[in-house]
Amino acid sequence: AQKITQTQPGMFVQEKEAVTLDCTYDTSDPSYGLFWYKQPSSGEMIFLIYQGSYDQQNATEGRYSLNFQKARKSANLVISASQLGDSAMYFCAMREGNTGGFKTIFGAGTRLFVKA
Amino acid sequence: NAGVTQTPKFRILKIGQSMTLQCAQDMNHNYMYWYRQDPGMGLKLIYYSVGAGITDKGEVPNGYNVSRSTTEDFPLRLELAAPSQTSVYFCASSYRLANTGELFFGEGSRLTVL
Numbered sequence: 001a002q003k004i005t006q007t008q009p010g011m012f013v014q015e016k017e018a019v020t021l022d023c024t025y026d027t028s029d030p031s032y033g034l035f036w037y038k039q040p041s042s043g044e045m046i047f048l049i050y051q052g053s054y055d056q057q058n059a060t061e062g063r064y065s066l067n068f069q070k071a072r073k074s075a076n077l078v079i080s081a082s083q084l085g086d087s088a089m090y091f092c093a094m095r096e097g098n099t100g101g102f103k104t105i106f107g108a109g110t111r112l113f114v115k116a
Numbered sequence: 117n118a119g120v121t122q123t124p125k126f127r128i129l130k131i132g133q134s135m136t137l138q139c140a141q142d143m144n145h146n147y148m149y150w151y152r153q154d155p156g157m158g159l160k161l162i163y164y165s166v167g168a169g170i171t172d173k174g175e176v177p178n179g180y181n182v183s184r185s186t187t188e189d190f191p192l193r194l195e196l197a198a199p200s201q202t203s204v205y206f207c208a209s210s211y212r213l214a215n216t217g218e219l220f221f222g223e224g225s226r227l228t229v230l
Contacts, residue, residue, distance in 0.1 A: 006158075035219070037219075043204070043224055044221065044223060044224075045206065045208075045219070045221040047218035047219065047220075050218060091158055091159065093219075102147055102166055103161055103172070104149065104161070104219060105161055106151075106160075106161075107158055108158040109157070109158045
């Protein structure tokens with residue numbers, strides 16, 4: 001069954017340091033996509049980064065990178081040089097390509113606090 | 117460019133009332149989704165659609181109904197509202213391509229059932 005797990009309810013990081021947010025997933029579909037979204041206190045959902053199951057390279061988008069370890073079924077988000085504006089909820093999500101009917105499910109989220 | 121538009125943004129219902137949350141997108145996306153987000157929690161998939169005339173249940177479909185008569189619109193119907201349906205509801209859409217394509221979200225609809 002399709003499942004996403006985020007085990008860190010909250011994380012603290014010092015401004016300008018890097019932080020890793022954990023995400024593990026479970027699927028029997030060989031074709032899937034992994035996503036990270038940011039939700040600031042204002043409530044909107046902001047897409048950050050995408051990784052396909054067949055992608056050989058880890059995805060990167062500016063200060064965001066996705067540490068994709070397929071055998072371990074993990075897709076951790078790394079934020080480099082944290083900024084105060086990075087304080088938000090972060091959600092990992094997965095879409096199965098074949099058996100899942102393209103539905104996208106989310107993890108419970110990690111709240112990140114960036115300290116000045 | 118409107119993207120995904122949800123209405124209403126806020127609504128208070130009494131127990132047992134019914135209502136429809138509207139969702140429209142102008143990006144010609146085939147896939148559309150309804151999620152609910154309870155306070156401090158992640159998003160739970162209620163229903164989704166891969167195209168006009170096709171809908172399927174997500175993780176928490178009980179108490180809700182959907183229809184998809186056009187590519188643009190994907191309304192969510194709440195029948196016999198209950199306090200457990202107090203939540204923020206998000207509508208989202210994405211491109212047709214398998215796996216790829218991020219979700220585009222509406223601003224959310226905050227529903228309170230008293």
